[in-house]
Amino acid sequence: MKEKLLFINISGTNSKVKLYENGNISENFEFKIDGYQKGKVIENDSFFESFRNPKLTRVLNYQNIDKLIFGVSPNEISSKVEVLPIYSLDSTKPVVEKDLSIKTNFVDDNYSLLHSISLGYILDGKDVLSNPTGMHAKKVESIKLNVSINNEYIDCLKKLCKLLSITCPINIISNSIALTNELIDEENKDFGCFHINIADDLTELSMIQKNKVLDLAVIPVGKENFYRDIEISLDINSKDAKLLVENFGTVMPELIQENDHLLVHTNKGQEEKILNKRVGAIMRERANELLQISKKYFDEKSKGKISTNRVFISGPGSNYDGFDSLIKYVFQNFIYRNEDEKNVSENYLINYYTKELNNLKDFNLANENKNIFNKKILKNNNLIKTKLKKLLKIG
Structure with a gap:
C-alpha cells in the first residue's frame, strides 16, 4: 500500500493521529479535544479549534495525504437488519457471483450509513448461507446489518474537514466494529x-x-465515571478521587484481605481517613x-x-x-x-481498514460539492426550460 493514509481516532477526550505509508507509521501523536464529551460535540468552536494542533497542521500542510480515515465512538449508534430481494422466479436457477453484489437501500433523514455488513443470504425462505454461489434456488434474499450514526455527528466531521481544507477521500469507521473484529x-x-x-x-x-x-x-458510562462517583460520594476534589481509585481500585471489596487507607481533605476542609473497602464499595455499585x-x-x-x-x-x-x-x-x-490487548489496541483501526477498505463508504467532499453544483445547474436549466415553454406557449 503506497498511499499516504491519515488516521484520526476520536475517542474519549483525546484524538490519536497516525500517518501510515508504505506499511509503516511515520507519525504518531495525540492531542486533547475540547468541546467534546461522551461521544458528542457539545461546543462546535472549541471542538474545531482543538484540531488546529501544530503537529496535525504540519502533517496536513507538508504531507500529500491520499485518504483520511476517522475512527469514531459516538454517544449513539444504530444497527438495523435489512433483507433485500435478489430474485424470485417460478423455477430454480443457480446463484452466480453477480447476484450477490447487491447494495443496501438504506435511506434515513436523520442518520448516515457507515457500514453495511453482509450477514448472509436466504435461499427459498429457509437456509441462510454465507456464500450460496453455485447453489440452485427459486428465491434469494440478502441480509445486511446497516450501521449508522446521526447526521449531526457526520456534519461536524464534514465541517471540520472543510475548515482544515481537506479535499481527499474520507472514510469514517465505527471504533466499536473495528475493535470487535480486531x-x-x-x-x-x-x-x-x-x-x-x-x-x-x-x-x-x-x-x-x-x-x-x-x-x-x-x-x-466509562472509566471516568468511577473517578466521578468517588469524588461526589466522598465530597473530595477530582485529583484525590483519582488517587484513591488508582491506589484502591476494585469492584469486589469483599475480596480485600488487608485494610488500608489514605488521608484526604474533603471540600469542606476536613481531613478524613478513607478505607480501601469504602472505595471498592462505591466502585462496585x-x-x-x-x-x-x-x-x-x-x-x-x-x-x-x-x-x-x-x-x-x-x-x-x-x-x-x-x-x-x-x-x-x-x-x-x-x-x-x-492478553495482548494493549498492543492490539494500538493499531486496530489501521488493521481493520486494510482488510475492509473496499467495503467502506467514501465521504468525498469534493464529489459532494460537485453533486451540489450539478444539482444547481440542473435546477437552473429546468427553470430556463419552463420559461421558454411559457414564452413559446409549448406544453
Missing part, C-alpha cells in the same frame, strides 16, 4: 460472544458470531449497574440472533481488581480477554 480472537468470533468494551468515557457493546457483528449499542444494563441489552437483543455463553471484556475501565469475577457473577458465563 481484538477478539478467531475462536470466539466464530463461536460467538458478547463484547463489552469499557472505554474512558463510554461503554460499547456488540455481539459477534461466525465473524459477523450482529448488533451494537452504547452506554454513556457503579460496575454492577453497568454490567446489569449490559446483560439486559444482550438478553433482549440476542434472541433469535445468537446463543452463546461467552463474554469478551476489554477497555481501560475493565482493568480494576475483581472485574472478571463480578462479570462472571452477573452473567454466569465464561469470561475472555486478549
Whole structure:
C-alpha cells in the first residue's frame, strides 16, 4: 500500500493521529479535544479549534495525504437488519457471483450509513448461507446489518474537514466494529460472544458470531465515571478521587484481605481517613449497574440472533481488581480477554481498514460539492426550460 493514509481516532477526550505509508507509521501523536464529551460535540468552536494542533497542521500542510480515515465512538449508534430481494422466479436457477453484489437501500433523514455488513443470504425462505454461489434456488434474499450514526455527528466531521481544507477521500469507521473484529480472537468470533468494551468515557457493546457483528449499542458510562462517583460520594476534589481509585481500585471489596487507607481533605476542609473497602464499595455499585444494563441489552437483543455463553471484556475501565469475577457473577458465563490487548489496541483501526477498505463508504467532499453544483445547474436549466415553454406557449 503506497498511499499516504491519515488516521484520526476520536475517542474519549483525546484524538490519536497516525500517518501510515508504505506499511509503516511515520507519525504518531495525540492531542486533547475540547468541546467534546461522551461521544458528542457539545461546543462546535472549541471542538474545531482543538484540531488546529501544530503537529496535525504540519502533517496536513507538508504531507500529500491520499485518504483520511476517522475512527469514531459516538454517544449513539444504530444497527438495523435489512433483507433485500435478489430474485424470485417460478423455477430454480443457480446463484452466480453477480447476484450477490447487491447494495443496501438504506435511506434515513436523520442518520448516515457507515457500514453495511453482509450477514448472509436466504435461499427459498429457509437456509441462510454465507456464500450460496453455485447453489440452485427459486428465491434469494440478502441480509445486511446497516450501521449508522446521526447526521449531526457526520456534519461536524464534514465541517471540520472543510475548515482544515481537506479535499481527499474520507472514510469514517465505527471504533466499536473495528475493535470487535480486531481484538477478539478467531475462536470466539466464530463461536460467538458478547463484547463489552469499557472505554474512558463510554461503554460499547456488540455481539459477534461466525465473524459477523450482529448488533451494537452504547452506554454513556466509562472509566471516568468511577473517578466521578468517588469524588461526589466522598465530597473530595477530582485529583484525590483519582488517587484513591488508582491506589484502591476494585469492584469486589469483599475480596480485600488487608485494610488500608489514605488521608484526604474533603471540600469542606476536613481531613478524613478513607478505607480501601469504602472505595471498592462505591466502585462496585457503579460496575454492577453497568454490567446489569449490559446483560439486559444482550438478553433482549440476542434472541433469535445468537446463543452463546461467552463474554469478551476489554477497555481501560475493565482493568480494576475483581472485574472478571463480578462479570462472571452477573452473567454466569465464561469470561475472555486478549492478553495482548494493549498492543492490539494500538493499531486496530489501521488493521481493520486494510482488510475492509473496499467495503467502506467514501465521504468525498469534493464529489459532494460537485453533486451540489450539478444539482444547481440542473435546477437552473429546468427553470430556463419552463420559461421558454411559457414564452413559446409549448406544453
